Amino acid sequence: MKKSYMSIIPFLIFTVNTAQAGTPEPLPNIKEAASYANIDIKGTHTPMEVFRHFSSECAGGKLYFLASLKGGRFVRLTLLNYPDAASYMETDGDGKYPWLLACDGDTKFLVEKEYSSGPGRGSFRLYKGRALEGIDYAVNRPSEQEPPSGMDDAAFSVKMASELAAYKMSFISSNGGTRFSGRYESAAGECDTVSVTRLIGNGPATRFKVCSGRVHALSNPLPPMMAAAE
Numbered sequence: 001m002k003k004s005y006m007s008i009i010p011f012l013i014f015t016v017n018t019a020q021a022g023t024p025e026p027l028p029n030i031k032e033a034a035s036y037a038n039i040d041i042k043g044t045h046t047p048m049e050v051f052r053h054f055s056s057e058c059a060g061g062k063l064y065f066l067a068s069l070k071g072g073r074f075v076r077l078t079l080l081n082y083p084d085a086a087s088y089m090e091t092d093g094d095g096k097y098p099w100l101l102a103c104d105g106d107t108k109f110l111v112e113k114e115y116s117s118g119p120g121r122g123s124f125r126l127y128k129g130r131a132l133e134g135i136d137y138a139v140n141r142p143s144e145q146e147p148p149s150g151m152d153d154a155a156f157s158v159k160m161a162s163e164l165a166a167y168k169m170s171f172i173s174s175n176g177g178t179r180f181s182g183r184y185e186s187a188a189g190e191c192d193t194v195s196v197t198r199l200i201g202n203g204p205a206t207r208f209k210v211c212s213g214r215v216h217a218l219s220n221p222l223p224p225m226m227a228a229a230e
Helices: 047-056 081-093 153-167
Strands: 014-016 037-041 062-071 074-080 099-104 109-112 124-128 170-175 178-188 190-199 204-210 214-217
Touching: 047 081, 047 099, 047 109, 062 081, 074 081, 081 153, 099 178, 153 170, 153 178, 153 190, 153 204
Parallel strands: 014 037
Antiparallel strands: 037 124, 062 074, 062 099, 099 109, 109 124, 170 178, 178 190, 190 204, 204 214
């Protein structure tokens, strides 16, 4: 971990390193890691593998993702929602700049991709017992502005259903100031079942089946062209 970050983790007590030379090292299990541990993640894990593993390890907690985003001449850690984080991982997860994934709840941990000299050369560290305490970050993307209006609820629900199937994880998203809760339910073959609920007005959940990119409404039917949207 670079010196610029060391000041924010004064309470990390010791280092756990169980890797053996030449032996593939599995990604750490949070429940098995020692409390307040500083763990150097060994192995040839891809950033996406690390992201997915520790996202799933945050079950029951609140997940945060900080990406290094440029704003003019500066690069700053910026909080992204889960869909944007997954998109960032696809395009820039193995870049030279650091990113942080944190879980805050009964179990707290922080995973850092460290700064590297070039793309594809990143290493990772796990800090158990802390989340984002003491870390300075921006809440919105640099120069990002909230759009004046969003899609209609039906179209946004279909879009969100497609994202839920792609990311295979529940999340909350916003459309023109209205928040929607998306829940990933199950997978069967090439199809995923998800549900989307408008959080204002106590609206019922709309359930969808997403098969090979095509979205079909299972409840509260949408217009045919929406239900079959790509």
